[in-house]
Amino acid sequence: xxxxxxxxxxxxxxxxxxxxxxxxxxxxxxxxxxxxxxxxxxxxxxxxxxxxxxxxxxxxxxxxxxxxxxxxxxxxxxxxxxxxxxxxxxxxxxxxxxxxxxxxxxxxxxxxxxxxxxxxxxxxxxxxxxxxxxxxxxxxxxxxxxxxxxxxxxxxxxxxxxxxxxxxxxxxxxxxxxxxxxxxxxxxxxxxxxxxxxxxxxxxxxxxxxxxxxxxxxxxxxxxxxxxxxxxxxxxxxxxxxxxxxxxxxxxxxxxxxxxxxxxxxxxxxxxxxxxxxxxxxxxxxxxxxxxxxxxxxxxxxxxxxxxxxxxxxxxxxxxxxxx
Amino acid sequence: xxxxxxxxxxxxxxxxxxxxxxxxxxxxxxxxxxxxxxxxxxxxxxxxxxxxxxxxxxxxxxxxxxxxxxxxxxxxxxxxxxxxxxxxxxxxxxxxxxxxxxxxxxxxxxxxxxxxxxxxxxxxxxxxxxxxxxxxxxxxxxxxxxxxxxxxxxxxxxxxxxxxxxxxxxxxxxxxxxxxxxxxxxxxxxxxxxxxxxxxxxxxxxxxxxxxxxxxxxxxxxxxxxxxxxxxxxxxxxxxxxxxxxxxxxxxxxxxxxxxxxxxxxxxxxxxxxxxxxxxxxxxxxxxxxxxxxxxxxxxxxxxxxxxxxxxxxxxxxxxxxxx
Numbered sequence: 340x341x342x343x344x345x346x347x348x349x350x351x352x353x354x355x356x357x358x359x360x361x362x363x364x365x366x367x368x369x370x371x372x373x374x375x376x377x378x379x380x381x382x383x384x385x386x387x388x389x390x391x392x393x394x395x396x397x398x399x400x401x402x403x404x405x406x407x408x409x410x411x412x413x414x415x416x417x418x419x420x421x422x423x424x425x426x427x428x429x430x431x432x433x434x435x436x437x438x439x440x441x442x443x444x445x446x447x448x449x450x451x452x453x454x455x456x457x458x459x460x461x462x463x464x465x466x467x468x469x470x471x472x473x474x475x476x477x478x479x480x481x482x483x484x485x486x487x488x489x490x491x492x493x494x495x496x497x498x499x500x501x502x503x504x505x506x507x508x509x510x511x512x513x514x515x516x517x518x519x520x521x522x523x524x525x526x527x528x529x530x531x532x533x534x535x536x537x538x539x540x541x542x543x544x545x546x547x548x549x550x551x552x553x554x555x556x557x558x559x560x561x562x563x564x565x566x567x568x569x570x571x572x573x574x575x576x577x578x579x580x581x582x583x584x585x586x587x588x589x590x591x592x593x594x595x596x597x598x599x600x601x602x603x604x605x606x607x608x609x610x611x612x613x614x615x616x617x618x619x620x621x622x623x624x625x626x627x628x629x630x631x632x633x634x635x636x637x638x639x640x641x642x643x644x645x646x647x648x649x650x651x652x653x654x655x656x657x658x659x660x661x662x663x
Numbered sequence: 664x665x666x667x668x669x670x671x672x673x674x675x676x677x678x679x680x681x682x683x684x685x686x687x688x689x690x691x692x693x694x695x696x697x698x699x700x701x702x703x704x705x706x707x708x709x710x711x712x713x714x715x716x717x718x719x720x721x722x723x724x725x726x727x728x729x730x731x732x733x734x735x736x737x738x739x740x741x742x743x744x745x746x747x748x749x750x751x752x753x754x755x756x757x758x759x760x761x762x763x764x765x766x767x768x769x770x771x772x773x774x775x776x777x778x779x780x781x782x783x784x785x786x787x788x789x790x791x792x793x794x795x796x797x798x799x800x801x802x803x804x805x806x807x808x809x810x811x812x813x814x815x816x817x818x819x820x821x822x823x824x825x826x827x828x829x830x831x832x833x834x835x836x837x838x839x840x841x842x843x844x845x846x847x848x849x850x851x852x853x854x855x856x857x858x859x860x861x862x863x864x865x866x867x868x869x870x871x872x873x874x875x876x877x878x879x880x881x882x883x884x885x886x887x888x889x890x891x892x893x894x895x896x897x898x899x900x901x902x903x904x905x906x907x908x909x910x911x912x913x914x915x916x917x918x919x920x921x922x923x924x925x926x927x928x929x930x931x932x933x934x935x936x937x938x939x940x941x942x943x944x945x946x947x948x949x950x951x952x953x954x955x956x957x958x959x960x961x962x963x964x965x966x967x968x969x970x971x972x973x974x975x976x977x978x979x980x981x982x983x984x985x986x987x
Contacts, residue, residue: 473908493828504817584797
């Protein structure tokens, strides 16, 4: 199998690459598992040394809006593409043109290159629950209209639509996955409004204080990096028929209040750790989080065999095992 | 008011132009009615002489994918744009690139030109119920997911998303309207699968036979040209606030079986006329029509003051008054 990951140096792209290389198999077009022969990682920065040193890995560093680079990343021999690269929410909101060019135009270029190759590769597109917004029903289903309230969400929904239409036309064999908010992310807080959801677990576990800008009763729809990466591979390995008339789904996640997350940390790691969370309400962040629908019915995804995290405790344990 | 209609020589574009010129008013940004000073009609073919000869009309003939022509059609003085031009369903399905370039790229160019003008014009976008498809709930609402099963439908939904995001960002003041199937269209049958819905009324009224390729119990979601054109103007004249978090809606229509349409014709024009309908089942057309959801809940549109046709008899009478 010849595989390309865009955003291959990103948090999830890297984990996906590691998983594919370790498993050394992926289900091909014929339904049978094949070995990973070539894995091309495209990103603006280099991946870590362990990945670079794997003889199966080709590193392409550069701008995804560069069509020539994309063509190099997706030669005719490409069997599967995991399109993870994106300008995230705050970035696409700050710089509209950058968001449109990376999230929309580069996605379209990938699809056009696949179409030109005439090899109908599998394409797994990383989308987002940010496609939902505004006055939503209490429980979001796959058949709930996408009425995004950010440019990032808009661009992701357009990507889902293109994945569907290019698949229907037989240009690709695509799948689009709407990710829940990922916890626990390693590293430092970033500019995402949701960054505290990782901070309040990650920092206390390392003896540092973490600010929580939202009220304990605020709810979020969450999934761990492990379950998301496993689900990305599962999405790839399903047959086209199993997807049916729509190549998209929201991945299973769990809905939890921030207070219950803090309580899970207390049960797991004790009072001293949990007390490192400092509750400092920030009305700006609170309002953004209030706009995110927390309850999802992911029946379709579960029927298709996608997995869901079993407990917050397991998510915390996985973070410790994988990152600390 | 300086107004531009793309697709200004098309069936609905022409009717809209006539209506705007006759009324000689449109509600401007300030909420007050203003006279129609300039009306630019952009299309691949010239509009009829009556329109061309109106001193307020400027005719621009050419390809909407020509960015320079679009810039000419949308100068900085433009207050309002009615974007009606499109490659229709069968055309976009036959020629994928043409559909993408007219239905998606030209729409985006219009929005980008508006953004560049920094005048935040009103933009009314003609969309379609073709955005709905696949396994749908029995009754379609505005909050039902768009899962189009044609490239045309895909491109129209993307247009709706862009209209929303460009409005949210303050680049335009946009509105997107999903039209029901339009009956009764004048002229000859075209390549649209729905063309029979007009033929079975239009041809018999003129003493000609008409083939009906679907079973009498087949249902469709319909609206007259008159109600659609009135609703286009209404969509324009609503304030941004009235639209709320989503700048899109399905226009009110009526759901009717083809058999009931034929019966309405019989009541209206007598047995001899209605008997000119020849029922010749075509499994290909029947299957396409079966895929169209016939039942819509258009509560939002009705709450916003959009109108609905009162009866099939009134629709037939309006066709006779306007076209015969």
